[in-house]
Amino acid sequence: MRFDELVRSGGPVVTAEFPVVDTDMAALVRHADRLRGWADAVNVTDNTAAHAHASNVAVAVALRGLGLEPIMQVACRDKNRLALQADIVGAALHGVRAVCCLTGDDVTAGDEPQARRVFDLDGPQLIRVACALAEGRYLSGRAIDPAPELLVGAVENPGAPPYSHRVDRAAKKIRAGARFLQLQICYHPDRLAAFMAGAARAGLTSRAAFLPTICLVKGAGGLRFMNEKVPGISVPAETIDRVEKAADPSRAAYELALAQAGHALSLPGVRGLHLVDFRGGDAVPRLLSDLRISRRLTA
Template sequence: MLSLRRWSVRHAAGLARVYRWGARWAPRLAPLARGLGLARSERWLRPLERAGKALLFDCRMCGQCVLGHTGMACPMTCAKQLRNGPCGGVRADGGCEVRPQMRCTWLEAGDGQRRAGSVAAPWLAPLDRRRSERSTWIQVIQPEPDAVPVTRSAPPPAPRLAEPLSAFDAALQDALRGQGFAVTVEIAPPDSPDPAVLLARAERFRGLVDAINITDGAGGNCHMSSVAAASVLAAAGFEPVCQVGCRDRNRIAVQGDVLGAAALGVRNVLCLTGDDVSQGDHPEAKPVFDLDAVNLLGVLQGMTARGTYASGRALEQAPKLFLGATANPFVPPYVDRVDNLERKIDAGARFIQTQFCFDLDRLRAFLDEACRRGLHRRAALLIGVGTLPSARGLKWMAEHVPGVAVPDAVIARIAAAEDQRAEGRRVCIETIHALQRLEGVAGIHLMGHRNEATLAQVIVDAGLRSPLSNPSSAS
């Protein structure tokens, strides 16, 4: 089956011609299908369609086929069922984050698109789950008047970054509209209902950062919810970024959570697809992935700009959200990463935070293309940086955390140092200074699990903020 899937991608150009020919001639069968009855016609067509597509494409009969848009690689074979991939966890060899032995579906899709001479896939709509196990070709023969389109139009455009959103402006947006170098930091919420631990971690960064990200079950591990933790920070006078992943919620739950966060003063929302559950502390859990990050952005931007839920039902009052997303320039497919970034910006992202940057050459190639398209003027690009206490820890992260790429030279440099912790900080600071000189970089996003003291010191030592502005620096 896998060999036939790869054969289909290799012959995407020829299969695309057959596909277009069929789509052109299929409507001529509409009178016959109506005469037999559409339900009966579909019963006859469905097993033929299932057998043929399963053989060539490992089809899962989602009822909303998009092979013509994805280089003959079926998105349903993606372990996260992304409609707008790839995710940020693709392995260095091109393996899937969830199933390492399988090549990433979206690498296959990119190969197929290039062979067929087609442009990058458009923004694909979320699945209409009601159509599961139904024929797609019956819709081509006789379109249904209420069928949900497989491609999606963008919601009303969000203002450019330089424009004020309205009176609800978030402090993070103000910082990103300015000419300075923005700083955000990521902290994990506690394994406790007591907010004191969370507030103590955040207090180290008061006056040192423009916003604090709260992770949402990072790595598939359970903690206090991002919505609750971000609300605690907002009430304490911090500027939180609430991370919202698609792994654990369907489209109903995620809209309710974000609406609740907005009611509690949270304005900044980072939209994520989410990590694989098998690597976390609940590997037996069922992943949801009803939406992907692009479609989550579209849903939340529609709530903000149109004042409607994804269903079209009107909200009594629209939430005022400043939306962000992630990007990973450091893992395959390198050539398609800017396309994915552009889709997220089209969907409503106004700030982007990247994975850890240890490879400036990879980043420069990504930025060159992003700037050529003018994406840095539509969204603020915050580059991920951080440090670990040892070369051993850094190597472990590179080998076991999908999406993190660390050049061997960086690991060797830190391993050779007498004080590895101090050398790691120096590498991080040097990276920050290099980023300050790159066109398109609006700031940095600091990461490091429960490493708050070191990250706060890096901010000061890099000259980004004064310790005098942080009351907790004297403690």
């Protein structure tokens, strides 16, 4: 089933983050082979963490050609409203249907902090603009014929202050037109649980697919990196300690992810998971197998 149909069908959904690539097409093909059959769609990042890489459009189009369903992330940091619309429509020309709209980390989070930040639109505005494209018109009102077939999604961070406002912010994004919400990795299970309970109570979970992120890291180093370097992510010191001081830190890191995934899937209104794999190898199939989530295994 196509990803947009799957999201609209109400069935379980698994998405995965596609690793960053630059110019190594062979690596891109290898990663695509590794994820094919396990994820219903793969996120193509847009200059992730404010570092320049091969463009979201180029990678999404390449993955489409390899038979994967890309979710093209579009961030507001680097481009104005004309360029953002051009990217979405241009990718749609190549069959890229799913877009994930985000505000984006600031340029100061990356390796070129001298860059001019744009933020001509913000995340919720970009969602509305992408929906206008799907309805057959640019923001200016100029018609697009035929209208691109788009499934518009977004992100939300249940683990960043102000916690009690995050459900309202998710609601705003859904009102703007988001039909799936990939939730930032959250190392505070109570925050994720409170967020999902609020989203379910507000009737949001029947209007959009909520997909908490699970990060598969190799050990405590990955957790520490996220805690210190990734905006909006906090990893409790005791969680890092538990992994670091385990007899087998790699196994402990995997078990942490497995426990997080099990907890996330137990929450009301959670439709599936978004997986970010820093371990490589068979980590994704192993996690899904341990969670007893069957995926199609066709190539």
